[in-house]
Each structure stands twice: as structure tokens, then as C-alpha cells.
Amino acid sequence: MALAPTHSFNGVCYAIVTNLILAHGKCLSSLTTYMKFTSSLALCLSITTSLAFVTTGRAQQISGAGATFPAPLYQRWGVEFNKVQPGIQVNYQSVGSGAGVKNFIQGVVVFGASDAAMSDEEIAKVAAGAVMIPATAGEIVFAYNLPGVSGIKLTREVMAGIYLGEVKKWNDPAIVKANPDLKLPNMPIQVAYRSDGSGTTYVFTQHLSEISDKFDDEVGTDKSVTFPVGVGGKGNEGVTALIKQSPGTVGYVEYGYAKDNGLSMASLQNKSGNFIAPDIASARSTLSNVQLPENLRVWPVDPEGANDYPIASFTWLLLYKKYSDPAKLKALKEFVTWSLTDGQSFSESLGYVPLPEAVVEKAKAALATVQ
Amino acid sequence: MSAPEKDIISPAGYRPAPDLFKILCQTASLLTVLMLGWIIYEIIESAWPAIQKFGFDFMTTSAWVPNRERFGVLPFIIGTLASSFLAILFAFPLGVAIAIFLSENFLSPSIRQTMRFVVEMLAAIPSVVYGLWGIFVIIPIVKAFGDWAVGTFGDFPLFSGPAYGNSLLTASVVLAIMILPTITAISRNSLASVPKTLREGAYALGATRWEAIFSVILPTAAPGIVAATILGLGRAMGETMAVAMLIGNSSRLSWSVLSPSGTLAGLLANQFGEAQGLQVNSLMYAALILIGITLVVNLLGEAVLRYTQKQTAGIR
Numbered sequence: 001m002a003l004a005p006t007h008s009f010n011g012v013c014y015a016i017v018t019n020l021i022l023a024h025g026k027c028l029s030s031l032t033t034y035m036k037f038t039s040s041l042a043l044c045l046s047i048t049t050s051l052a053f054v055t056t057g058r059a060q061q062i063s064g065a066g067a068t069f070p071a072p073l074y075q076r077w078g079v080e081f082n083k084v085q086p087g088i089q090v091n092y093q094s095v096g097s098g099a100g101v102k103n104f105i106q107g108v109v110v111f112g113a114s115d116a117a118m119s120d121e122e123i124a125k126v127a128a129g130a131v132m133i134p135a136t137a138g139e140i141v142f143a144y145n146l147p148g149v150s151g152i153k154l155t156r157e158v159m160a161g162i163y164l165g166e167v168k169k170w171n172d173p174a175i176v177k178a179n180p181d182l183k184l185p186n187m188p189i190q191v192a193y194r195s196d197g198s199g200t201t202y203v204f205t206q207h208l209s210e211i212s213d214k215f216d217d218e219v220g221t222d223k224s225v226t227f228p229v230g231v232g233g234k235g236n237e238g239v240t241a242l243i244k245q246s247p248g249t250v251g252y253v254e255y256g257y258a259k260d261n262g263l264s265m266a267s268l269q270n271k272s273g274n275f276i277a278p279d280i281a282s283a284r285s286t287l288s289n290v291q292l293p294e295n296l297r298v299w300p301v302d303p304e305g306a307n308d309y310p311i312a313s314f315t316w317l318l319l320y321k322k323y324s325d326p327a328k329l330k331a332l333k334e335f336v337t338w339s340l341t342d343g344q345s346f347s348e349s350l351g352y353v354p355l356p357e358a359v360v361e362k363a364k365a366a367l368a369t370v371q
Numbered sequence: 372m373s374a375p376e377k378d379i380i381s382p383a384g385y386r387p388a389p390d391l392f393k394i395l396c397q398t399a400s401l402l403t404v405l406m407l408g409w410i411i412y413e414i415i416e417s418a419w420p421a422i423q424k425f426g427f428d429f430m431t432t433s434a435w436v437p438n439r440e441r442f443g444v445l446p447f448i449i450g451t452l453a454s455s456f457l458a459i460l461f462a463f464p465l466g467v468a469i470a471i472f473l474s475e476n477f478l479s480p481s482i483r484q485t486m487r488f489v490v491e492m493l494a495a496i497p498s499v500v501y502g503l504w505g506i507f508v509i510i511p512i513v514k515a516f517g518d519w520a521v522g523t524f525g526d527f528p529l530f531s532g533p534a535y536g537n538s539l540l541t542a543s544v545v546l547a548i549m550i551l552p553t554i555t556a557i558s559r560n561s562l563a564s565v566p567k568t569l570r571e572g573a574y575a576l577g578a579t580r581w582e583a584i585f586s587v588i589l590p591t592a593a594p595g596i597v598a599a600t601i602l603g604l605g606r607a608m609g610e611t612m613a614v615a616m617l618i619g620n621s622s623r624l625s626w627s628v629l630s631p632s633g634t635l636a637g638l639l640a641n642q643f644g645e646a647q648g649l650q651v652n653s654l655m656y657a658a659l660i661l662i663g664i665t666l667v668v669n670l671l672g673e674a675v676l677r678y679t680q681k682q683t684a685g686i687r
Contacts, residue, residue: 096644188533195620195637197437197645222438223645231537231631232620234641241506246514246536 059086060331065093066100066113068235069199069254070136070315073350074113077343081335084342088331097199098223104130104318110332112318115199116223117297129321131370132296133363134314135339137353139283140204141311143263144250145243146170146185153178153267153275160212162189162250163219165229170248178275185248192242192251195232197224203299203313204252210302211310255283256351270310271302280348282309288356296366312353322371329370336367411662418655429656435622435638437646442653444660446622450632451664454539454614455607457628458546463600465547466554470596471584473555474562487559494552502616505545510536510617513544517629528626537619539632545613550603557602561595562588594680601672608665611636635661 064074071094078090095103097114104112105125113135123130142154149170154162155178161167167174171184194201202223209216219225233239236257243249243263250266255278258265267275276282286308290300299313317336323329340363344354355363415422421429425442432443472478473487517534524530565588573583589596619631620641635657646654 098645098647190533190535195615196641220436220438224437224642226434226436226622228623230621231535232633232641233537234615234620238616242537245506245510 060088060327062088062090062110062328062332062335063093064090064111064113064317065095065103065109066318067097067115067199067315068094069115069138070113070352072256073136073347073352076346076350077335077339080343080346081338084338085334088335090335096197098197101318110323110328111336113316114318115313115315116202117316118318126320128323131319131321131366132316133319133336133340133366134292134296134355134359135317135336135363136344136347137283137287137312137314137355138351139255139278139286139309139312139353140200140207140252141255141258141263141278142250142266142268143240143243143253143258144266145245145247146187146264147247149182149184150264151267151277152182152184152264153269155269156211159268160208160215162191163193163208163227163229164212164215165191165227178269187248190242190246190249191227191230192239192249193227193230193232194224194235194239194252196234198235199223199313199315200236200252200254201225204311206299206301207311254351255279255353259351268310270306270308271304272306272308274306276307276309278309280353282307283312283353284356285309286312287314287353287359290359292359292362296362314355314359319367319370321369333367333370337364340364340367411659414655414659414662418652418659421649421652421656424649425653425656429653430660433622433624437642437650440649442649442656444635444638444653444657446624447633447635447638447657448660448664449624450539450618451608451634451636451661453628453632454543454546454618454634455604457539457543458550458607459600459604461544461547462550462554462603466551466599466603467558467589467596469551469555470558470562471589473559475580475584487556490555491552493548494556498549498610498612499616501545501549502613505541505613505617509541509544513538513541513629516540521629529628531625531627532629534629535619535631537617537631538627538629539618540628542614542618542632542634543628545617546607546610549610549613550606553606554599554603557599558592558596561592561599564595565591590683593683594676597672597676597679601669601676604668604672605665608634608661608668609636611640615640635664 071092074090074092075094078092082089092113097116100109100112100114101118101122103109104118105122107128117132118130142159144152146152152175155174158167158172158174158178161172161174168189170187170189172189176184202221205215205219205221205225209219209221219227231242233242233251236253239251239253240257240261240263243251243253244261253263255265257263258278265278267277269275285305286300286303289303289305289308290298292298297316300308303310303312317339319332319336323332340355340360344360347354421442425432429443430448431445432441433445434441434443435446436442469490473483473490478486514534514536517530517532517536517538517540520530521532521534525532569587569591570583573587578587614634615637618633618637620633620637621631622633623630625632638657639654639661642650643654
């Protein structure tokens with residue numbers, strides 16, 4: 001009995017310190033005030049929370065790794081969830097979807113995360129079985145830099161044409177036709193793409209391959225492809241920098257990046273022929289119309305709804321079907337359940353699309369099968 | 372009288388302890404060699420499927436299409452060589468000029484010391500900072516230069532348009548700044564160690580300062596300057612982060628220095644995280660080629676170094 005409280009006290013201190021570093025790291029003015037602050041807080045809080053720790057033992061650690069795109073949200077979830085449930089600490093490392101799947105197959109993480117879910121061959125390699133749970137969603141925008149021109153509309157042919165190097169100028173007749181009200185400059189289109197392998201490129205090329213046979217033939221779908229034109233930037237931030245720096249540049253980035261950096265975003269033509277501006281509502285409409293299959297792995301490759309934004313995608317958490325440690329399982333289930341419900345409220349401010357109700361229900365049902 | 376070794380055993384029967392220091396040094400050096408061998412073995416092993424599938428064609432084709440499983444690194448080999456040699460082209464005259472300026476008595480020693488410190492500080496800046504600085508400072512400058520160059524010498528293949536900000540030229544300029552401290556520091560050391568008698572001899576024969584520098588001091592210091600250049604070239608070839616951020620990472624071949632290009636190191640940095648299957652093997656093959664190129668450059672450098680040492684042996 002004498003040992004248990006000291007043990008948990010350390011746990012509490014650690015949890016509080018890490019929380020504070022995450023939450024208040026930016027606004028702390030000096031180390032000394034910080035130390036005073038934390039030590040007094042730690043003392044107060046340890047008395048109230050150590051009771052909880054006596055029953056649950058030390059903080060349960062849940063480690064996950066994978067996709068970089070949802071990392072800011074998952075890390076925020078880790079921090080917020082720790083406030084609700086101080087006994088559970090979630091560590092998420094953004095190592096990339098490919099590496100996330102590899103780690104998950106090797107069994108070195110409690111959960112994985114991937115923008116491209118897992119292929120059937122990959123699932124077959126997991127002895128304990130895998131469950132894919134959509135956790136949040138994103139949309140990919142055509143961001144551009146054309147001084148004085150906002151609200152440009154791009155048809156399906158133009159979208160593919162730009163990335164095939166066929167539409168070369170901003171005043172190309174095909175663009176002018178769709179934008180009769182805009183004064184488009186006689187300026188070459190500079191194309192920017194992601195040079196690193198990424199789920200963003202995967203979802204983007206998947207859509208273009210669907211709407212253009214020529215694009216499918218010449219470029220195809222993958223996490224990294226070779227476009228016949230353009231210049232590559234590393235990461236969303238690299239592409240964003242390319243767009244911001246040279247007028248005339250167009251590139252594909254995640255909605256959150258484009259919004260944070262104040263980039264102009266094009267309205268894209270969807271399957272029913274309407275031009276849809278990228279925002280949370282239009283992407284949500286796309287995702288609500290998706291029919292989820294049994295394994296929850298689906299892409300709205302070319303959504304059919306009249307108001308659906310054409311390029312949106314889920315991103316998945318990868319869980320094992322069976323966990324040997326019941327305490328870990330319980331903690332993980334608590335975290336994922338919280339993420340699917342309360343956690344969704346953090347999505348929008350970070351530029352992610354909150355999951356539609358129907359998807360949350362199906363995801364919860366899938367979570368229930370995890371043992 | 373040479374005593375046989377067994378006589379060292381004292382009458383009490385002690386044997387001398389083994390020389391621990393020697394064993395420690397031997398083990399450490401052996402481990403270093405083994406480590407290099409192990410790394411190369413691992414790389415070859417993971418590259419093997421790609422080596423079997425593509426063979427030498429890997430180095431002569433210019434397709435990097437992961438989704439079609441077609442891999443060839445010719446553009447990246449050319450990009451690696453072009454960016455490093457271009458960087459040397461910028462950094463060599465500048466570095467040697469700085470080295471001369473810092474080793475001669477143009478300025479008071481305290482100012483020289485400060486300047487030397489500042490130049491060497493350049494080596495301490497992290498690569499990613501150079502990358503960011505390149506994005507925000509060098510890219511706009513190179514883009515403006517590029518637009519002008521395309522307008523003026525557009526017919527010349529090296530400056531054919533359109534001009535991009537992220538280009539071979541941008542990467543080379545930043546690489547040149549990154550390798551400048553290496554070239555300057557080593558060249559300065561070798562210039563400073565030119566024997567005083569040689570300088571004085573030159574002046575005594577009536578040489579002007581420039582004659583002394585160009586016909587006596589520089590030739591004497593040549594081996595050191597060559598070594599500095601090789602080290603700089605090695606650093607430029609292996610540099611990853613800053614180049615990946617600036618070069619535009621394109622696998623298309625182009626004559627123009629204003630077009631995006633790519634390097635082997637940049638390719639690895641960009642694609643390793645999300646690579647699968649044969650792409651991983653091909654990236655490892657690319658790594659092997661990079662090691663090979665660096666080795667060849669170092670061997671060539673060594674040969675040049677020996678040659679200049681032989682040539683200058685008479686004066687030293």
C-alpha cells in the first residue's frame with residue numbers, strides 16, 4: 001500500500017507535465033514560473049486523481065503509428081482524451097501510411113492508421129485479423145495562385161488536362177468557357193504535385209483516373225506517380241509554398257492546408273455536372289452518400305450526388321480483431337469510441353471533415369467486433 | 372643482448388597483462404570496418420530483387436513510375452552529378468578567394484579571425500534551415516533571374532524555358548553555400564601552412580603580392596585545396612534535405628538548369644516512407660548507386676590529390 005501511491009503519483013505528475021507541455025508550451029514565458037505552476041498543480045491534482053489510480057494501476061499506454069495527414073487531429077485527440085480519461089495515454093506517431101501498415105503487420109503498435117486503409121493481401125498477413133475503422137475524413141482541393149482571380153471553376157476535362165500537360169495556359173478556351181465572368185490572364189499554368197509518397201496523391205490520382213481514361217492510361221493511381229508536367233514539393237507544406245510563391249501555379253493540397261494558408265480554391269465539377277466549392281458541408285454531403293461495405297473500406301471515387309464535392313476520402317484506424325491484454329483492449333475501445341463521438345467536434349477547426357452519423361454508427365458496430 | 376620474451380615473466384610467476392589499449396583500438400577499428408560492410412551487405416540484400424529484374428538498364432532508363440513498377444534512375448544520377456558539380460563551380464572560386472583573403476595579411480588578425488569564424492559557422496546551420504531559407508530567399512531570386520535568362524538566352528538549351536523557382540540552379544546555389552565552409556576552412560589551413568621562407572623568397576626575388584600568391588603560394592597549397600574540393604563535392608552529393616526541398620523532384624530529363632530535376636538522395640528521402648514491394652528494392656538499388664558514385668568520386672579525388680602532391684613535391 002505504501003508503494004502504490006508513490007508509483008501512481010509519478011504517473012500523475014508525468015501525465016500532467018506532458019499535458020501542460022502540449023497545451024501550454026507556447027504561452028509559457030519562463031521555466032521557473034512553469035515549474036512552480038506545475039508542481040503546485042501536480043500536488044493539488046494528485047490528491048484528487050490518485051484515488052482513481054489506485055484502482056486502475058499506472059496509466060495505460062496506447063501507441064499508434066501511421067498516416068501523416070490525420071496526425072494533427074489524432075495527436076489533439078490524444079491530448080483531449082487524456083483530459084477526460086487521465087488513466088489512458090495515447091501516443092500517435094506520424095510515420096506515413098505505408099510505414100503505419102508495416103508497423104501494424106509487425107505488431108509493434110496497438111493501432112495503425114492509413115489513408116489507403118489496407119489491401120486484402122496486407123490484411124491476410126495479420127495473424128490476429130484486422131478491423132478498419134474510418135476515423136475522420138478530408139477533402140483535396142485544387143489550390144491556385146492567380147492574382148485578382150477568385151472562384152475559378154474547373155470542368156472534369158480541365159482538371160485532368162492540367163495534370164496531363166494539355167491545358168497549358170490560364171486563358172485556355174476550355175477554362176474560359178466554364179468561367180465566362182472571369183478575366184483570365186494569358187499566363188502559363190505551372191503545375192505543382194507532391195514529390196513524396198502520400199495518401200493525398202493516391203486519392204487525387206484515383207479521382208482523375210476515374211474521370212479521364214487518358215489520365216488512367218498515362219499516369220494511373222498510386223501514392224507516388226509520375227506526372228508528365230510540373231514541379232514536386234515535399235509534403236502539403238511544400239506544395240503550398242510552391243503555390244504561394246509563383247503566380248500561375250496550381251496544385252492539389254488538403255483542404256486544411258489551403259484554408260490555413262489563405263490559398264484560393266477552385267470549384268470542381270462533379271459527376272452530375274455541378275460546380276462545387278470545397279468546404280466542410282460539401283465534403284460531408286459526399287461522405288453521407290457513400291455506401292459503406294462490410295469492411296468499411298470505400299472511396300467515393302466519383303460521387304454522384306448533385307451537391308457532392310468530388311474529391312473526398314476517409315482515413316482509417318487499423319485495429320486488431322483480437323487483443324491479448326484485456327486492460328489495453330478496454331482502454332483502446334474507450335479511446336476509439338470517444339474519438340468517433342466527442343472527438344469529432346475537434347475535426348472542423350483543424351480542417352477535417354466530421355464523419356456523418358451513419359458512418360459513426362457503422363464504425364461503432366465494427367469496433368464492437370474487436371475483442 | 373636481446374632477452375627472449377619469456378624472460379619477462381617475473382620470478383613470482385606474473386605474466387604481463389595484455390595491452391588493453393591496443394585491443395580496444397583494434398576492436399574499435401575492426402568494428403567500424405565491419406559496420407560499413409554490414410550496411411553495404413544489407414543494402415545489396417534488399418536491393419537484390421531490383422538488381423535481378425532491371426540489371427544495368429536501371430542506370431540508363433529514365434522512368435520512375437512506381438504504380439507501373441517501372442524504375443530507372445538515369446535522371447536522378449544526372450541530377451546528382453549536375454547539382455554537385457554546379458555547386459562546386461560556384462563554391463570553388465568563392466571558397467578559395469575567401470581562403471586567400473583570410474590567410475594573407477590584408478586585414479588585422481582580429482578581423483580575420485572573426486570572419487573565419489563566421490564562415491565556419493555556416494557549417495553548423497542545419498540542412499533543413501538551408502532548405503527553408505532557400506524556399507523563401509533563393510527561389511524568388513532564381514525565378515527572377517530565370518525569367519530574364521529565358522527571355523535573353525532562351526535559345527541556348529541550358530536556359531530554355533519556362534523558368535521554375537524549384538530548379539537545378541536553385542539547389543546548386545544553396546549547395547554551394549553549404550559546402551563553402553568546407554572548402555574555405557581546409558584551403559585556408561593549407562594556404563596558412565605554406566612555409567614562410569617560400570613567401571619571403573618570392574618577395575626577395577621581386578615578385579608582387581599577386582605574383583607571389585598565384586605562382587608560389589597557390590601551387591604549393593594545391594594538394595590541400597584539391598582535398599577541400601573533393602570533400603565539398605562529397606558533401607554536395609550526399610546532401611538530402613535541402614536539395615529535396617528545392618530541386619523540384621522531377622524525374623524528367625532536361626537540358627535546362629532552370630527546370631526541376633532530382634537527386635538520388637532526394638529520391639530516397641521523398642519516397643522511402645510510403646514505398647512498398649519492388650519500389651523499396653529499387654530505392655535500395657538507387658542507394659547502392661549513390662554509394663558507388665561517391666566512391667568513384669573519392670577515388671578520382673585521391674588520384675588527383677596524389678598527382679598534385681607529386682607535382683608540388685619539388686617546391687615544398
